[in-house]
Amino acid sequence: MSEQDETPPAEGTTRRRALMLGAVGASAIVSIRPALAQTNASVINCEIPVPDAGRAGSYIAADGSVVPAGTPGAFPPATFAFKGEDVKTALGGGQLPGTTYEQSQAYVKYIRRLQSGTSGFTCFASLQMPRG
Amino acid sequence: MRHVFQVRIGPVGFRVGSDWRAPVARLEDLYAAYPRPEDGIPDFTVRLFAARPWRRWLRPSVTLGGDFVLPEAAPLPLSQGLLAAEMAMNLQMALGQRRYLLLHASTVERDGRALLMTGLSGAGKSTLAALLAARGWRLMGDEFALVDPETGRVHAFPRLVSLKNGAIPIVRAALPDARFGPLIAGTPKGDIRHLVPDAAAIARMDQPAEPALILFPRFGFAPARRPLGPSEVFVRLTQASTNYVALGERGFDALTRLVREVPARAIDYPDAEAAIAEVEALWAGL
Amino acid sequence: MAERLFHAEPAEALRIVPLDDFTLVFHRPSGLTHLVTAPAPEILAILAGGPRTRDALLQRLAEAYDLADPSPEALDARLAELVAAGLVRAA
Numbered sequence: 208m209s210e211q212d213e214t215p216p217a218e219g220t221t222r223r224r225a226l227m228l229g230a231v232g233a234s235a236i237v238s239i240r241p242a243l244a245q246t247n248a249s250v251i252n253c254e255i256p257v258p259d260a261g262r263a264g265s266y267i268a269a270d271g272s273v274v275p276a277g278t279p280g281a282f283p284p285a286t287f288a289f290k291g292e293d294v295k296t297a298l299g300g301g302q303l304p305g306t307t308y309e310q311s312q313a314y315v316k317y318i319r320r321l322q323s324g325t326s327g328f329t330c331f332a333s334l335q336m337p338r339g
Numbered sequence: 340m341r342h343v344f345q346v347r348i349g350p351v352g353f354r355v356g357s358d359w360r361a362p363v364a365r366l367e368d369l370y371a372a373y374p375r376p377e378d379g380i381p382d383f384t385v386r387l388f389a390a391r392p393w394r395r396w397l398r399p400s401v402t403l404g405g406d407f408v409l410p411e412a413a414p415l416p417l418s419q420g421l422l423a424a425e426m427a428m429n430l431q432m433a434l435g436q437r438r439y440l441l442l443h444a445s446t447v448e449r450d451g452r453a454l455l456m457t458g459l460s461g462a463g464k465s466t467l468a469a470l471l472a473a474r475g476w477r478l479m480g481d482e483f484a485l486v487d488p489e490t491g492r493v494h495a496f497p498r499l500v501s502l503k504n505g506a507i508p509i510v511r512a513a514l515p516d517a518r519f520g521p522l523i524a525g526t527p528k529g530d531i532r533h534l535v536p537d538a539a540a541i542a543r544m545d546q547p548a549e550p551a552l553i554l555f556p557r558f559g560f561a562p563a564r565r566p567l568g569p570s571e572v573f574v575r576l577t578q579a580s581t582n583y584v585a586l587g588e589r590g591f592d593a594l595t596r597l598v599r600e601v602p603a604r605a606i607d608y609p610d611a612e613a614a615i616a617e618v619e620a621l622w623a624g625l
Numbered sequence: 626m627a628e629r630l631f632h633a634e635p636a637e638a639l640r641i642v643p644l645d646d647f648t649l650v651f652h653r654p655s656g657l658t659h660l661v662t663a664p665a666p667e668i669l670a671i672l673a674g675g676p677r678t679r680d681a682l683l684q685r686l687a688e689a690y691d692l693a694d695p696s697p698e699a700l701d702a703r704l705a706e707l708v709a710a711g712l713v714r715a716a
Contacts (some may be wrong), residue, residue: 223691226693226694227664227694228686228692228700229664229703230699230702231699231702233689233702235665236707236710236712238660239583239660240586241583241584253412253413254413260410272697288413290413290527291413327411330409569644570644570645570647570660573644583658584656584657588640588656591651595649599642
């Protein structure tokens with residue numbers, strides 16, 4: 208890390224290792240996150256219910272949030288859980304099977320907001336991991 | 340749950356209960372040469388069950404259960420029952436294993452030293468492991484490498500090797516005398532066929548090995564190799580481990596030791612032949 | 626407003642393993658592993674000797690190293706990251 212300097216150090220000073228604090232927007236820390244994702248492909252063939260079983264019956268608003276059943280403008284729950292492959296396609300811009308365009312958009316936004324602990328999260332996390 | 344199967348794979352004993360005879364019959368057949376759990380006490384239980392009573396007979400559908408479950412695991416048709424059992428055993432390890440640090444890697448051994456090949460599904464780890472086994476390497480496992488945090492050694496976990504699609508004919512050609520499970524077509528990953536590890540792999544499953552080389556192979560690219568520094572290997576391996584975080588400081592110890600002591604390379608390869616040649620060259624150069 | 630003092634976690638709370646350009650830090654209380662790079666290990670080493678204000682820390686860094694960019698804002702950003710990761714406390 209030290210740089211080669213042709214000029215000799217001035218009298219009374221000592222050589223110091225170069226250091227940079229870095230830009231304000233940069234980062235010097237990466238925290239390791241748990242990864243169930245990598246082995247998911249061989250571990251399960253996954254499905255994502257919309258919404259998760261804990262909130263079954265609730266509707267999905269256009270922005271993906273979970274709202275009470277019957278909320279005007281919101282979509283009813285999906286009639287079946289979506290397969291991992293279908294969700295992957297939808298995340299890439301396709302449409303979820305058996306849904307209208309607006310419904311699919313709302314469902315995909317719901318899926319993107321899934322938190323650890325809700326059913327469907329680990330499936331979603333595995334689909335997100337880069338394959339390259 | 341009227342049908343039961345028990346087996347020991349390396350240091351881990353499994354008990355599989357099933358509502359149907361067929362998957363258990365398959366397991367008994369393919370794992371016939373394996374020992375039973377130590378003292379008859381399994382470490383993990385798997386349940387293959389019908390979620391609704393009529394699911395036992397009407398378009399029979401196997402739901403994966405056991406000590407550890409993921410609610411989003413989709414059921415599989417009974418025709419893929421063997422796959423369901425294998426996936427469920429993987430799930431018990433992925434979620435429940437705490438004695439060993441798990442790395443998603445295939446492992447082969449020669450002269451007491453282990454080669455770990457890790458990376459994403461489809462990178463060719465299982466195929467390479469099978470082909471190296473055909474060339475005299477001992478197969479230690481194709482899904483999970485078990486690293487002992489106390490000793491740093493890798494322990495064998497030689498389950499059935501899961502081969503997909505194009506890999507199936509390649510490995511069948513390379514191992515004409517090996518036992519294979521049935522062809523399971525139409526799975527979410529395409530065609531799958533299981534390879535039974537050979538007698539040497541089974542006989543020596545209790546012999547650990549010192550890790551000597553870690554490879555990150557990528558299939559389908561022009562040949563290339565790149566050494567990897569320890570911090571890059573460390574981060575990649577945390578992403579290849581399902582229990583690194585759960586193991587806490589023991590996991591930290593195991594993984595820092597591994598990346599400091601064992602060299603690592605990323606290799607790109609166009610076909611299996613090139614990969615095998617590269618592996619042998621790297622191994623000879625250690 | 627009194628100058629904030631930054632405290633490192635106690636020595637027994639951290640396992641620090643330098644690798645290459647990166648250093649691994651295992652934080653025992655949280656069980657989290659962090660990968661850190663310069664100047665984080667250097668900041669942690671200075672704070673291990675006792676708490677400092679941002680300005681005192683900047684001065685010490687400039688004395689100990691050939692600091693190309695001795696900007697208080699940059700050090701604020703580094704400290705904020707370390708606090709967010711739980712490796713440094715602001716009191």
